[in-house]
Amino acid sequence: MLKIIPLGGLGEIGLNMMVIEYGDTGIIIDAGLMFPEDYMLGIDIVIPSMDYIIQSDARISAVFLTHAHEDHIGALPYLLKELRIPVYGTPFTLGVAKNKVEEHGLFDVEYIEVFPGKPVHIGPFEMGFIRVSHSTVDGVGITVKTPEGMLIHTGDFKIGHGGNEAMMTDVNSFARCGAEGVLALMSDSTNVETEGYTMSDQSVADSLQSVCEESKGRIIVALFASNVARIQQIVNIAERRKSKLIFSGRSLEMTVEIAKRLGFLSVPDGMEIDVKDVDHYPPRQIVMLTTGSQGEPMSALARISTGSHKHIRIEKDDTVILSSKIIPGNEKPISNIINSLYKLGANVVYERTSSVHVSGHAYQEELKMMIRLTNPEFFIPIHGEYRHLVHHARLAQSAGINREKIILAENGQIISFENRKGRIVGRVPTGRVLVDGKGVGDVGRSVLKERQMLSEDGLVVVTIVFDEETGIIMYGPEIVSRGFVFWTATGHLIDDAQCVILEVIEEVGLDIPNRIEIIRSKIQKALRQYFNFTIKRRPIIVPVIMEL
């Protein structure tokens, strides 16, 4: 029996990870992270639970990566800590992944390069790789030939004509699979809500070119570090402009280094300069590429916008281009940067006002194209929230897939294929693991709930020491607060709270059993009521009460 078990990405954007098993052999496709949701206060990243992988009866022999984005490789170090298996991927993807894994101190990992058109055999599986176009380079869709038939996992893709061959989706290979016979297509649902086709990368290049032509000063372009094709477009513009190039930002410099080494990016000799030397050239001769397009407060772009960058000061004729998607949730910090740049006198160009960015995920017509090309018997929407999966299922139906052959699955469900019959046969443990600093999984619901309460109304610590023998107060009540109220504004609030506490203590007799426990809980209750009544806030109350 062939089993497909999504562990992440079917129910959210990000966290993409899937196990495919036949008999006692298993492989994994992708090991992605997700950035925390708003309520996950203080959390750095989210990874899929590895519980199933560790417990699985099948021997998991390898992990295959589709492309070099965090939502597909970001959980790789955590996977490799649990299970030291070889990592397969195209050269660029492995270059980035290796870097990331080594940052976690893992060095004895086997990396195996794969190439489109060159299959790899793992037990009963023949893994093949088909070039897809996406917002990074060297991405592939993965075909898995199994005794039950061929599976196709598109990875993240759009159709993308234009650019060189390494940038275009290999529609012919997908069509050949279709001709051969495809058991099931698993396809990227991210942009299923958007009608039509994605704009071509060439029209983005044209927009960038015309924006740059109008600019008389320096040009600063903020983009995602992994968007190598976009970087090449800017390099080309800079070359035509006879400008010098500055790459600023650690992740950008890392990507550029890998992409140049592997031939995905070509920068003419002598064009790159160090940001320190920016003032040695006239403004018109400066093109700077940087990260920070999502408003990250410590990024070079943020520092430039607040006038606190060490080397770059915005002048009147400068142009700043945000050549990237504004990810929902980041609007406000991005908007703040745009406003600040305008105030400094720069011209600012962004997605909302110019066509300086295009998505890397297929729109509706492209998604239908993938279905038509591969002509699968079964269709499984992947990579999306539940609403995206539902819409993709509907779209597949409109593209001719039989309703009964569309499998709308969620993370953890086991999709089985046997004798060309596909169905959901069970469920494995799955979940999201929160990573906070070095802690993996030690922050859960209760800690998040406390952080939520702390973030809204702060906390009040009440300290009292009683004499163990007489029961009278030796120290306190002392009140310390954090994040609650600016204390000079309402000194009386704290004084009155002390009176409330003293009243509570008086009410509780001296000789009552569990006196300290009772006082503790009564103080919490009384202060909660008091603060709610006087100032309508609900700080966490921490009573520290001792008998000595």
Next chain:
Amino acid sequence: MLKIIPLGGLGEIGLNMMVIEYGDTGIIIDAGLMFPEDYMLGIDIVIPSMDYIIQSDARISAVFLTHAHEDHIGALPYLLKELRIPVYGTPFTLGVAKNKVEEHGLFDVEYIEVFPGKPVHIGPFEMGFIRVSHSTVDGVGITVKTPEGMLIHTGDFKIGHGGNEAMMTDVNSFARCGAEGVLALMSDSTNVETEGYTMSDQSVADSLQSVCEESKGRIIVALFASNVARIQQIVNIAERRKSKLIFSGRSLEMTVEIAKRLGFLSVPDGMEIDVKDVDHYPPRQIVMLTTGSQGEPMSALARISTGSHKHIRIEKDDTVILSSKIIPGNEKPISNIINSLYKLGANVVYERTSSVHVSGHAYQEELKMMIRLTNPEFFIPIHGEYRHLVHHARLAQSAGINREKIILAENGQIISFENRKGRIVGRVPTGRVLVDGKGVGDVGRSVLKERQMLSEDGLVVVTIVFDEETGIIMYGPEIVSRGFVFWTATGHLIDDAQCVILEVIEEVGLDIPNRIEIIRSKIQKALRQYFNFTIKRRPIIVPVIMEL
């Protein structure tokens, strides 16, 4: 000298408030709030600082309201607490405003109804009112005839043809002002980044109608309570469908009551039923209107989506329509509701997939239309972040306004007009006041900073009692944490932290002056380092250290 002093809304979306003075008379247009930005943890609302209004030499005689939205009337109770002046507005606007003011316990306020075409005289000012179309009813733009010339303040508007007269912008009256001569136009910049014209309200009605026609079950429409025209559209659909109507949500019920009383909304007799009786009717005969379209967790819609609503259970043929804008920052909670509704089997229709909503703010071509109609000598973009104001200034230039006659002002700047010369002549105190519970202005930067730190890594309280005479430890070190780490996960972390504390205490001699102070600061430093090293988190450390 005529002075225009924006106190809010020129530098942000929301917080709209403006003072207009001539000689010793002043009036205010709007008193709006802003919803808190992400970093304003625990804050309920933000209002403009009233400092200038309180200190102004001019006698502020009245406040005029353009329309009934929170970002134009939400700070009114706070204004009236400082300055008990009469409130002018159209009947619907006053109806909503009065409700809001009385919720704050203010009852002795004078409300004066105004009507389009009926001017009001206040000292040197003749105030006029021109009907504008917006996403609530009874909105007006305000004309202010002054000895220096006529000002026009558009309020929030779009051109909006269609609907009845009370819903359309009175383009003829604006054109008459243009013919009479306009000194300065102050116009709404909210949607200046969007090309073209807003879609008509009729096409929204058509979309809603066709979505409803397809639905075989109950129809639940979530919208903004103040969008009376949209409510009427749904009522009409329900009537044609021969359905019963349920209004659910306090603010919605309040608006409906006011709108019906004033004739802005007409609901056939016998159509409304109580939500308790929903099961007495077949699903096809139920149309429910509710709030919660922004994903508010306590709303009826949120409860319906989680299956925890007292009376409404989603069934397979039900249709839920989110007929409202998805406000940036709310994507995630809204998306969660949509996903949950899909899982319950409902069909869900929203802005991203159907034309079931249109903005209430003019797009570029409409903004140009307003400029062309009123043909002002000066142009002042209002209602927007700085980037919107910059774009609106550019747009005005493209619509024929002389560059020198465009005044790009910010909150607090004094724009003066004298002998048809307009310029910025100074600055008054301005700012944002944070309202948290009953506290107005008592949460500032330092408290927010503490809340931020608490929200990210929580807090650790360390209690130690020393014997005053011997200096030895009588109690502790006791460690209590909140929002830091799930304690069973890392009990040893706390044990080891106690050892760190004991080492610190040992290092500090017994007879050192300020021993307690030194121990306190050394413990903070040592624990910060220890937690950063072991778990890479930075909780706030609160040492409670006593000598008894």
